Amino acid sequence: xxxxxxxxxxxxxxxxxxxxxxxxxxxxxxxxxxxxxxxxxxxxxxxxxxxxxxxxxxxxxxxxxxxxxxxxxxxxxxxxxxxxxxxxxxxxxxxxxxxxxxxxxxxxxxxxxxxxxxxxxxxxxxxxxxxxxxxxxxxxxxxxxxxxxxxxxxxxxxxxxxxxxxxxxxxxxxxxxxxxxxxxxxxxxxxxxxxxxxxxxxxxxxxxxxxxxxxxxxxxxxxxxxxxxxxxxxxxxxxxxxxxxxxxxxxxxxxxxxxxxxxxxxxxxxxxxxxxxxxxxxxxxxxxxxxxxxxxxxxxxxxxxxxxxxxxxxxxxxxxxxxxxxxxxxxxxxxxxxxxxxxxx
Numbered sequence: 001x002x003x004x005x006x007x008x009x010x011x012x013x014x015x016x017x018x019x020x021x022x023x024x025x026x027x028x029x030x031x032x033x034x035x036x037x038x039x040x041x042x043x044x045x046x047x048x049x050x051x052x053x054x055x056x057x058x059x060x061x062x063x064x065x066x067x068x069x070x071x072x073x074x075x076x077x078x079x080x081x082x083x084x085x086x087x088x089x090x091x092x093x094x095x096x097x098x099x100x101x102x103x104x105x106x107x108x109x110x111x112x113x114x115x116x117x118x119x120x121x122x123x124x125x126x127x128x129x130x131x132x133x134x135x136x137x138x139x140x141x142x143x144x145x146x147x148x149x150x151x152x153x154x155x156x157x158x159x160x161x162x163x164x165x166x167x168x169x170x171x172x173x174x175x176x177x178x179x180x181x182x183x184x185x186x187x188x189x190x191x192x193x194x195x196x197x198x199x200x201x202x203x204x205x206x207x208x209x210x211x212x213x214x215x216x217x218x219x220x221x222x223x224x225x226x227x228x229x230x231x232x233x234x235x236x237x238x239x240x241x242x243x244x245x246x247x248x249x250x251x252x253x254x255x256x257x258x259x260x261x262x263x264x265x266x267x268x269x270x271x272x273x274x275x276x277x278x279x280x281x282x283x284x285x286x287x288x289x290x291x292x293x294x295x296x297x298x299x300x301x302x303x304x305x306x307x308x309x310x311x312x313x314x315x316x317x318x319x320x321x322x323x324x325x326x327x328x329x330x331x332x333x334x335x336x337x338x339x340x341x342x343x344x345x
Contacts, residue, residue: 017031024045024051024052073093074096075096076096077096084097084152086128087126100154102140103151105150126151126152127172127311129153129172132155132156132157132176134257135327135330136153137153139151142320147311157231158173158174171302171307172296172297176292186200186295197299197341198299198341199339200338201338202293203296203324204324204332205331205333206291206292206330209279211285212264213264222244223249225271226268227250227270228259228272236274251269254272257277260273260278261279261281262282315335315336316335
């Protein structure tokens with residue numbers, strides 16, 4: 001934990017907490033709470049502490065908050081919304097808080113329909129990620145443990161992640177267009193969608209395929225089954241269309257690999273495309289179709305930010321690679337590899 005500026009200046013002046021409290025005419029209990037971050041002083045107390053230390057309020061507590069409301073990364077669903085707040089050099093963004101986000105982090109406040117409130121004086125340091133990886137909670141918890149930084153992993157497909165990156169709404173987006181037969185496709189799609197100045201950090205290779213409620217009949221067309229389909233434009237939908245073409249099928253659209261396996265397991269659909277991990281978790285028959293390279297994409301200038309350096313170090317670590325390699329269908333032989341959209345100079 002970093003030392004509060006009041007503590008640093010008090011020690012530089014050779015003052016004890018009791019002496020500084022007496023000079024500023026505040027209680028020692030309040031001063032102790034302010035120095036440990038448990039309390040925020042009133043305007044009058046902050047001014048008195050600044051005078052006693054011969055400095056400014058801004059030097060002790062940072063610049064005053066602006067009255068302008070932060071922007072939303074995307075629109076909340078209702079009038080009353082819990083949110084996470086993320087502060088960046090480019091500005092502050094609020095993200096609607098939902099239970100879909102891995103990690104179980106408490107929200108930073110509530111707004112709309114009633115006055116906003118904050119559960120913290122200052123939101124914690126945060127990194128945002130859009131991913132369809134069903135094992136993203138492993139990355140979230142490892143990152144919090146190693147780096148001490150909150151990682152909000154929002155569910156999102158590859159195309160949606162690229163769109164959010166293009167609009168500067170997230171820090172990192174996960175994509176998995178590349179297969180063993182299409183080497184370099186991830187980087188090429190990033191170039192097409194985002195242009196130059198981007199980094200791809202290899203997370204893993206994973207196995208994608210055909211999941212069923214029971215073994216399929218060799219005499220029955222795949223198009224005749226009820227499908228748990230992914231959204232148009234998703235990689236899983238590409239696999240489905242390669243298998244059955246554009247023919248209309250029975251079934252509905254679901255939003256994730258895990259949802260595909262759960263819908264098939266529950267009997268609401270007969271077949272779908274998902275990861276081996278999700279099929280095995282639900283004890284369902286699985287037929288592999290392709291291996292896909294999963295890359296985390298972020299802007300190259302972010303390499304100067306310690307949040308991103310910590311992310312790279314974690315993914316390249318032996319312990320995290322071992323964790324991923326234990327998952328069914330995941331391979332880590334290239335985990336931690338860095339690629340750049342721009343050729344080296």
